[in-house]
Amino acid sequence: xxxxxxxxxILSFFLSAGFAQTDKTVETESKTEKRDRKKKKKRKKKYKxxxxxxxxxxxxxxxxNDKGKPYELEPPEIFDFATNEVAKPYxxxxxxxxxIVFHALPTNSKTKNTxxxxxxLREQMVPGDNNVNWTFKDGAYMKGKLAIDEVTRDADGKYxxxxxxxxxxxxxxxQRDLIGEDxxxxxxxxxxxxxxxxxxxxxxxxxxxxxxxxxxxxxDAWDNDDxxxxxxxxxxxxFTLEVKVSEGKMVVVLNGNEYKVYKxxxxxxxxIFENYFKAGNYFQTRDEGAYxxxxxxxxxxxx
Numbered sequence: 001x002x003x004x005x006x007x008x009x010i011l012s013f014f015l016s017a018g019f020a021q022t023d024k025t026v027e028t029e030s031k032t033e034k035r036d037r038k039k040k041k042k043r044k045k046k047y048k049x050x051x052x053x054x055x056x057x058x059x060x061x062x063x064x065n066d067k068g069k070p071y072e073l074e075p076p077e078i079f080d081f082a083t084n085e086v087a088k089p090y091x092x093x094x095x096x097x098x099x100i101v102f103h104a105l106p107t108n109s110k111t112k113n114t115x116x117x118x119x120x121l122r123e124q125m126v127p128g129d130n131n132v133n134w135t136f137k138d139g140a141y142m143k144g145k146l147a148i149d150e151v152t153r154d155a156d157g158k159y160x161x162x163x164x165x166x167x168x169x170x171x172x173x174x175q176r177d178l179i180g181e182d183x184x185x186x187x188x189x190x191x192x193x194x195x196x197x198x199x200x201x202x203x204x205x206x207x208x209x210x211x212x213x214x215x216x217x218x219x220d221a222w223d224n225d226d227x228x229x230x231x232x233x234x235x236x237x238x239f240t241l242e243v244k245v246s247e248g249k250m251v252v253v254l255n256g257n258e259y260k261v262y263k264x265x266x267x268x269x270x271x272i273f274e275n276y277f278k279a280g281n282y283f284q285t286r287d288e289g290a291y292x293x294x295x296x297x298x299x300x301x302x303x
Contacts, residue, residue: 071087
């Protein structure tokens with residue numbers, strides 16, 4: 001073997017070794033990239049968002065604004081609630097659960113006609129406008145998936161109550177003026193409570209079934225019913241509530257299994273009012289140090 005042939009063989013050896021090393025490097029880099037992708041995917045899975053479109057809701061929080069009234073956010077400001085410094089303690093995203101948390105506690109920020117505070121959504125059919133609402137004849141549907149996150153106990157060791165959904169009545173401007181009221185408030189036809197681990201429903205009854213306009217428009221024309229308790233105890237587990245409204249009828253459904261149907265003269269008479277949905281945490285105590293947190297995973301409304 002001459003020196004030229006030997007040189008060619010030596011060069012070939014080093015070149016092939018180099019290519020082999022390059023292949024190994026490429027292979028190693030490929031495995032690293034694959035590992036990084038898996039890590040990113042895993043991190044992505046851990047971050048969850050609630051399935052709630054806030055474009056037709058405003059929120060009332062248990063703090064006051066510069067005018068001494070309950071602090072509210074409506075579209076478009078409500079879209080940025082997660083970065084709003086005032087809202088952060090009372091309405092925030094739990095990304096590990098994929099829910100919006102509504103946190104309420106007793107403060108001096110009470111809405112009119114109540115002694116309790118709330119971190120609660122109010123439906124706005126037209127974003128930013130409280131004057132467009134619906135009647136039973138129009139029909140309405142709300143469905144929410146939620147859970148109680150935390151709630152304190154009273155002096156007897158019983159959990160404080162929370163209103164988690166409502167249908168609130170509303171006077172039209174004409175009705176308001178007819179009975180000489182200074183606002184559009186009408187009674188709530190539906191209150192759904194989380195009550196010591198169970199779901200309790202309350203509605204209204206017309207005291208005088210022969211009452212007509214304008215008598216029927218007054219709040220004192222209506223009385224509270226005795227209430228209804230669903231059998232299932234939801235405790236602190238996730239559960240689903242549906243509310244279905246049609247002319248002269250209201251149906252409340254728990255977890256798709258239990259139904260409470262209201263179809264009577266009272267529902268028919270209620271048709272005179274406009275209405276809007278509410279959902280969140282309307283905390284039912286003024287006890288010092290009390291608080292409650294409600295998680296909403298999803299919330300939808302249809303008309």
